Amino acid sequence: MTAADELGAFLRARRARIQPTDVGLPSGSGLRRTPGLRREELAALAGISIEYCIRLEQGKESNPSGPVLDALARALRLDQEERAHLYGLANQAARRAPGVPASQHAVRPGTRQLMETVRPCPAYVLNRTNDILAANPEGIALLAGIAEWPPERRNTIRYTFLHPTARTLYPDWRKAAADSLAQLRLVQATDANAADLAALVEELDAHSEEFACMWNRYDVGRRRSGRKTFRHPQAGTFTLTSESLHLDDRSQRLTVFQADPGSLDQDALKVLSAVTSLTDLP
Incomplete structure (x- = not known):
């Protein structure tokens, strides 16, 4: 198109x-x-x-x-x-607008160190199409089941639509799915013919009827900080606040999830962190 x-x-x-x-x-x-x-x-x-x-x-x-x-x-x-x-x-x-530079897959050592520093807060680095370029152990564990996929397939939008665990991880799955596509539509506006975007859309369209329906609604919206509830199979139900920071040329963004100090949600993060010590997360 x-x-x-x-x-x-x-x-x-x-x-x-x-x-x-x-x-x-x-x-x-x-x-x-x-x-x-x-x-x-x-x-x-x-x-x-x-x-x-x-x-x-x-x-x-x-x-x-x-x-x-x-x-x-x-x-x-x-x-x-x-x-x-x-x-x-x-x-x-x-053809008046300059294209967005291709996503940089190399994550700087300083960013990786920062993700280690914020533990047990889950954190990961995404590119513009939401591929997970790097993550701390809690960041992978938060998306229950995504570690089953090889690193090159780990994408938060692909996970939301195609991984069965996502349906129970997000109590309001439809909102989580719609929000992810609204952000992806903004990417499309800057580079509608990008090969990485086209490949992701084609894959999801072929394997998810719900994706096709939501994508054709043309909702748009920028991903902002906010609160999100998770129903995790090992750490229970908890609510976290997310903060997203753009890095360098804005082709990458760092997302960190935090719990209110002294809350039960913070205790859940400690459980999530304990889970990572017992699980091999490549």
């Missing part, structure tokens, strides 16, 4: 989520064959021709102007991240 096709698919997906009444239009009495706004309604709201709207959605127009993008963003009620995603896709379609 070209960047222009991705831009069109994003516009169609967002149009389908807007009801006429959301933007002050009458719902009408006729039966709508598809959910959301009709193309002519979006065109009218954005002040563009229906023919131009069709060309955009069909991937036949790859150079929309800034004012057109602004008008579409307003009509579709895009939030800040969705608006940035729209512009990123448009830049890719017009």
